[in-house]
Amino acid sequence: MLVKLLICGALIFSQSVYSAKILGLSTSPSKSHTILAQALFKKLAERGHEVTMVSPYPLQKPPSNFRNIPMKDVKKEIFGMSGHNSNEYLLEYNKGHYTRIKKVYDHGYNQSRLALEDPQLQNLIHSNETFDLVICTVFMNEVLFSLADHYKVPLIGFSTLVSTEWTNNLLGNPNPYAIVPDLFLSYTEHMSFFERLINTVISICGDLWYHNIHLPNQEKLRQKFLPHTKPIWETLKDVSLVFLSSHPSLTDPRALVPNMIEIGGFHVDAPKSLPNDLQKTLDDAKDGVIYFSMGTNVVGKDLPESHRKALLDAFSKLKQTVLWKWEDDKLPGQPKNVKISKWYPQADLLAHPNIKLFITHGGLLSTTEAISRGVPLIGIPVFADQSLNMAKAQTSGYGIMVDYYNVTFESMNWALNEVLNNPKYTENVKLRSKVLNDRLVPPIEEAAYWVEYVLRHKGAPHLQSARKDLNIFQYLLLDILGFILMVAISICLLIYFVARKVTNFFREKGNHSRNKKKKQ
Incomplete structure (x- = not known):
């Protein structure tokens, strides 16, 4: 120490x-x-x-x-x-x-x-x-x-x-x-x-x-x-x-x-105080809270209507409160347990003990904050490294990846119930959190x-x-391998031509001897 x-x-x-x-x-x-x-x-x-x-x-x-x-x-x-x-x-x-x-x-x-x-x-x-x-x-x-x-x-x-x-x-x-x-x-x-x-x-x-x-x-x-x-x-x-x-x-x-x-x-600091209304929502959620954000590039309000309906149908079946970062004033078909805001203090929000799950696009910024706070993930990757990050989460047992083109009520309902009811996801992400935060400085x-x-x-x-x-x-030594291959081929060709010359020499000498005997 x-x-x-x-x-x-x-x-x-x-x-x-x-x-x-x-x-x-x-x-x-x-x-x-x-x-x-x-x-x-x-x-x-x-x-x-x-x-x-x-x-x-x-x-x-x-x-x-x-x-x-x-x-x-x-x-x-x-x-x-x-x-x-x-x-x-x-x-x-x-x-x-x-x-x-x-x-x-x-x-x-x-x-x-x-x-x-x-x-x-x-x-x-x-x-x-x-x-x-x-x-x-x-x-x-x-x-x-x-x-x-x-x-x-x-x-x-x-x-x-x-x-x-x-x-x-x-x-x-x-x-x-x-x-x-x-x-x-x-x-x-x-x-x-x-x-x-x-x-x-x-x-x-x-x-x-x-x-x-x-x-x-x-x-x-x-x-x-x-x-x-x-x-x-x-x-x-x-x-x-x-x-x-x-x-x-x-x-x-x-x-x-x-x-x-x-x-x-x-970039993940010690959690700061949340706004009073948000703090109250989190404190009062006796069954826990699910946080849903697709990051800064993917805009929630631009999701296809079929995706939005599938998500809302799946959320409506939950006893947990859902906080959705939604970039509009209204969310059509909004269930009672879903609350929206154009912005949430994500890293501070994820630190609240009542957060049970983070639904994300799988960007490295978001997955890092989730792991730092020990929150399991459901990822819906859209672009760049998001699929890579969620593949890592899935194979490591602290998240599930749902294909963007397969966002249906059935797929989301299964993923939600799997992560919320199977303790391995929370256990694994908390182990990851300890590793991430165990730094020399x-x-x-x-x-x-x-x-x-x-x-x-x-x-x-x-x-x-x-x-x-x-x-x-040069780095892959292809020039060296090419040179070695060229030398090896040259040696093989040299041996081949020498052997051929020697063979021809003895063949001609043998033919000459046989012809000489025939003449005698």
């Missing part, structure tokens, strides 16, 4: 000798990404650094040394370009693997372009302001990394996901297809032969698209908006460190290079330490892996 306290104290008080000016970029249209980034940026401000955050979602009640640079609504513009509501837009990613890869990277290009076109960011770029460090979320937006070269400062990446091809490529982190499923597949680390085959093909296709289509498109954006900076392929090699929103209790354990730091759960303190470590050591180049300088052929 004494050792833990000493290490924790060292991390807390090992601040840099000066107050650094830090530029934080969280330009993703996904609000959940910014919620995570804000937790890190706010902590750095509390430690005395001057933080400037560029984001469509400004931090409410920021510290005095925290400056918001609010962007236009990127999410609204991207969805507007698609001609769909948010749910339809996200569901389009599930129409086959080729469509998924294309739409994912189209999304990355559009969000990067809209960010660089934003007048607020352009004003900052063309001002005389300087910074000591750039921290940028990693989400198919590599062109924004060029701002670190613009300011000639170190660069830290912040991923709201587990290690992915986007982060692995930055630091040369190993990504074995045999045990690391693609972000969009509902596989775990234990894959069958055919799952490994599918995972390998999809992962290779995604990697080829990333290097041959996505990065060249990002480079075109750099040439247009930041032409004075280095080519993007060189900037990607300058990433000092990447934070991951993962942890072995949340996702599969993975091999990580030393400058890839897992801080999953860092609080993860937010660890994150702050590594930011200041990079500042102190001028980008910490000593942490860089040589893997990032190797292409895929």
Whole structure:
């Protein structure tokens, strides 16, 4: 215990000798990404650094040394370009693997372009302001990394996901297809032969698209908006460190290079007091409460009518109170035991002892908060890593996954009764909660330490892996195997031709001897 306290104290008080000016970029249209980034940026401000955050979602009640640079609504513009509501837009990613890869990277290009076109960011770029460090979320937006070269400062990446091809490529982190499923597949680390085959093909296709289509498109954006900076392929090699929103209790354990730091759960603080009316609702629910939210990207009011009816029919059969994050003033067909609100303080709400179940889209932010608070899950995945996260929950016994296209009264009624009446789900998630919260130091303190470590050591180049300088052929030793194969074939051919020559020599000599005897 004494050792833990000493290490924790060292991390807390090992601040840099000066107050650094830090530029934080969280330009993703996904609000959940910014919620995570804000937790890190706010902590750095509390430690005395001057933080400037560029984001469509400004931090409410920021510290005095925290400056918001609010962007236009990127999410609204991207969805507007698609001609769909948010749910339809996200569901389009599930129409086959080729469509998924294309739409994912189209999304990355559009969000990067809209960010660089934003007048607020352009004003900052063309001002005389300087910074000591750039921290940028990693989400198919590599062109924004060029701002670190613009300011000639170190660069830290912040991923709201587990290690992915986007982060692995930055630091040369190993990504074995045999045990690391693609972000969009509902596989775990234990894959069958055919799952490994599918995972390998999809992962290779995604990697080829990333290097041959996505990065060249990002480079075109750099040439247009930041032409004075280095080519993007060189900037990607300058990433000092990447934070991951993962942890072995949340996702599969993975091999990580030393400058890839897992801080999953860092944003979950000690629970704060709830609003009086919400506190009363939770306290008075003698049979418990079920919380239902589809996150910040999936809009509940845009669910198909058949889904809404199936959910409400299933909820009406329950004795528990259901709190539904519903983005409208009215919920048609609302049963008496269902209460709605456009917003709930999710992490604090989940900490209440009367919460029995969390129905979620399965995003990493939500699943992390549920595990931290020890609440079992029913997941209805829609997009990105949500199926991956819920597959992990299901195989680990703390949740059930319901396919979005199979949301019926029967499927939801079964899932609700299974999780509510089978104690294994609660027992398993509470065990996971203990693992997640059993840390040497609080993860937010660890994150702050590594930011200041990079500042102190001028980008910490000593942490860089040589893997990032190797292409895929060199890393997989395909060039070596090709050389060995070429040498082996050459030796075999040499042996073959020598043996043939020797055989022909003795055959000719034998024929000559026989002919000589015949003549005699």
